[in-house]
Each structure stands twice: as C-alpha cells, then as structure tokens.
Amino acid sequence: MQRTPVRAGAAVLVSLGALLIAGPVHAEPQPTPEQLGRQAEILTEQYNAIKLQLSRAQRALKAAERHLRQADATYRRLRREAGTLAAASYMRPGSQSEMALLVSRPQDALDQDAISTYLSSRQTARLQELVQARVQYERTAGRARSREAEIKEKKVALAKKKAKIEKLIDRIPKNNDPRASPPDINVPGSGKASAAVRAALTRVGLPYVYGAAGPSSFDCSGLMLWAYGKVGISLPHYTGSQYSMGTKVSRDQLRPGDIVFFYPDLGHNGMYIGGGRMVHAPRTGKNVEVVSLVQYYWGVYVGAVRIA
Numbered sequence: 001m002q003r004t005p006v007r008a009g010a011a012v013l014v015s016l017g018a019l020l021i022a023g024p025v026h027a028e029p030q031p032t033p034e035q036l037g038r039q040a041e042i043l044t045e046q047y048n049a050i051k052l053q054l055s056r057a058q059r060a061l062k063a064a065e066r067h068l069r070q071a072d073a074t075y076r077r078l079r080r081e082a083g084t085l086a087a088a089s090y091m092r093p094g095s096q097s098e099m100a101l102l103v104s105r106p107q108d109a110l111d112q113d114a115i116s117t118y119l120s121s122r123q124t125a126r127l128q129e130l131v132q133a134r135v136q137y138e139r140t141a142g143r144a145r146s147r148e149a150e151i152k153e154k155k156v157a158l159a160k161k162k163a164k165i166e167k168l169i170d171r172i173p174k175n176n177d178p179r180a181s182p183p184d185i186n187v188p189g190s191g192k193a194s195a196a197v198r199a200a201l202t203r204v205g206l207p208y209v210y211g212a213a214g215p216s217s218f219d220c221s222g223l224m225l226w227a228y229g230k231v232g233i234s235l236p237h238y239t240g241s242q243y244s245m246g247t248k249v250s251r252d253q254l255r256p257g258d259i260v261f262f263y264p265d266l267g268h269n270g271m272y273i274g275g276g277r278m279v280h281a282p283r284t285g286k287n288v289e290v291v292s293l294v295q296y297y298w299g300v301y302v303g304a305v306r307i308a
Helices: 007-022 033-094 098-100 112-169 192-201 219-228 237-241
Strands: 247-249 259-263 266-276 278-279 287-291 303-306
Touching: 033 112, 033 219, 033 237, 033 278, 192 219, 192 266, 219 237, 219 266, 219 278, 237 259, 237 266, 237 303
Parallel strands: none
Antiparallel strands: 247 303, 259 266, 259 303, 266 278, 278 287
C-alpha cells in the first residue's frame, strides 16, 4: 500500500520534532596535548616503578638461587655423613677385630655399649642437622619460586603499561620544536650539586622519551638520574624512589641541584637551578627545557630533596 502525501508529511514533522526535542548533538571535547602528555607521564612513572621492582626481583632471584645451591650442597653432604654413620652403627656390634684395636686394656677401655652410645649420639646430631638443612633448602627454594612468579607478574604488568603509554603517545602531536641551544646560565659553586645542574643544562633541547635516561633523550626522572650520574651519584629511575632519597628541604631553602617534585602522585620532577627556575624533561612531544616555576609549577609543587 502506498503512503499518501498527508501521511508522509506527518511523518516528516514527527521526525523533526524528535530532533528538536533531543537538541543539538555535541562532540566530546578532545583532551589537549598537555592533558595527554600528563596522562602519559603518570603512566611513564608507573612504568619506571615496575621496571625498578622487576630489577630488584631479578637480583633477589639470583641471590635466592645462589643460596639454594649452597643449601643443596649442605643437605647432600650431611646426607652422605648420616649414611656413613648409619653404616658404622650397623657394623659396630659384630666387629670384634675392631673392638680389639680399641680395647687394649679391658679394665679402663670403653666397652661396646659406650661406643654404640657415642655413635648413636653422633648419628642423632647429624640427622638433626640433616633435617634443618632440608628445611632451609625448602625455604630457599620457596623464595626462589616466589621471585620467579613475581618476575613473571612484573613482566606482564610492564608490557600492559607500555602498550597504554604508546597508545597515548600516538594521540600526541609529534615534536617539531627546533632544538634549543643550552642556555648560558651561570651556576656558582664547585660541589656535586652545582656540577649536576651544569650537566643537566647541557641536555636542554633534547627530546622527552618515556623510559629514557640519556644521553640523547630523557623522561623527567631519567634526566635526574643522568645528571647526578655524571657526578658519581647513583639514583633510581623513578620519581617515587628519588623522592625518598637525600634530605627533604623546604621551598624557601631551595638551592641549585635540589630535585623538585610535583603533583600528589609525584608524577613529575625537575632540577632547581636558582632564581625560581628549573631544568626538566616536560612530557612527550616536548624537549628538555628551562622554565619558571612561577608560571605553573608552584601550584602543583609537593616537595624537594637535596641529593648533594
């Protein structure tokens, strides 16, 4: 059956009315590059934390395996000794020729019962040591298995975090900023902190890359690691661990070389260079730069540590 013009017109009016009632459709606002960069940086430091935990677990596994080999060797040695003593205890009562060697003067020699008692006590002691060695072996083996499971778990978590970071990075505009020359900033002092500042300033203009710690690309904690590494001070590659090192300093006591931290999750850090400025690796899509803390960062500042 064909629709009449009247019915068709009514249908059009109903459709238009529905659209008017529903109102205009608004697209979801797209996050800015800065917001995407912040999300990526949070994930980057979580990634760095997992890498650090994985490294520690791998070192602990090596130690556990070394202790396991030692425990196994001890257990095997004691088991052999216990077997030797058991055989000696079994043979002793009927060994008259050996008794003759031991008993040269019957009146003051140990009798056969005393020898058996002596062997029995030694055997008991060895068996106790054997049991303890076996318990230690099982405990050590358990620790090794636990570390292996932890390493497997950390590797899975690391891969997932890496995939999330790379998915975010794909949404951030590529870095087309020309490389800036290292700034001509006078850093007074001859100590390690001043030397670390000078080292960090030589990296200005190099790109931010998540998980990188130099010499040609950096994330925020990687820049701190690299700069202090140049003056012989080892730092972990994770903002959370760096914040737990050194000495906490108040904002009004900041000196060049102090590491300053931002956001409640400690998701970002930089190196104070004096004059209310810091050098830092900001985010994906940007280069290492010197910035004023007044412009933005004091608003998200959480603390600082003095490393040297």
